[in-house]
Amino acid sequence: MSDNVVNSVSKTLDKLYKEPLKQLETLIGATGLPVYKDPKSGALLWVDVRELRLRFTLSVNKIAKFVDGLREGKLLYTVCKRCGAKFFPPQADCPRCKASDMEWRETSPVGELITWTVINVKPASFSHHADYVVGIVKMPDGFNITAWVEADPKTLKPGMKMRLLVDRRPGENYITYWFKPA
Ligand SMILES: [Zn+2]
Structure with a gap:
């Protein structure tokens, strides 16, 4: 698993969705529409045949020190220099007093x-x-x-x-x- 993680995860997901996709084909073949009733709620559901692939991309620009810390085997949090609030996961801006002056500290x-x-x-x-x-x-x-x-x-x-x-x-x-x- 460790030498090719991305491919391996992708293959696992493909396997997981294989059976539901087969059922979708059967449904469209039999009824002409990708629509079925949810067995629990009875709600009508449309399952689109177009697959959306989503991969999270998050900006870590403002918490670059956190990323540097991980690289060094350290877990860092932030302390607001104005009001003293502590944040983990670290925040670059204090949601309490709105200051952006943070001290970075290593977690115990x-x-x-x-x-x-x-x-x-x-x-x-x-x-x-x-x-x-x-x-x-x-x-x-x-x-x-x-x-x-x-x-x-x-x-x-x-x-x-x-x-x-x-x-x-x-x-x-x-x-x-x-x-x-x-
Ligand atoms: Zn603050």
Whole structure:
């Protein structure tokens, strides 16, 4: 998976959509329209045969320091120099007092697990992953971080110490952050 992640994710998605697309062909063949009734709500749905491909492109220009931090294995947050508000994910402009004068700080290495959930029904964009755990971790810096937790969910307990990891995650092969029991 790690040598050609983009192709591999694309193939997984193709496989996932193969069966629904076959059903769409059958529907159009039989009724002449790509229209069916939603079995749950009874609502009429039109499934267009034209496929839109969407890939997120987000500007990270104003938080370039955050990107630099990831490259160095650090997770950075911002503190508003005017009102003291802390932000993770970092904000370049303070939504509280509207100032744009921010101090960049490194997040503490260990936090405490508040709660977590196992994701069995994955969004299509994560369908190439096995079931995974997402947790909320309270950081001593004064904010919570929501991220993946690398652990057997049966071993997790509220209040457990969690270590922050900043590294390449298998599955995407780019640098991101997640937690592991400390
Ligand atoms: Zn502020």
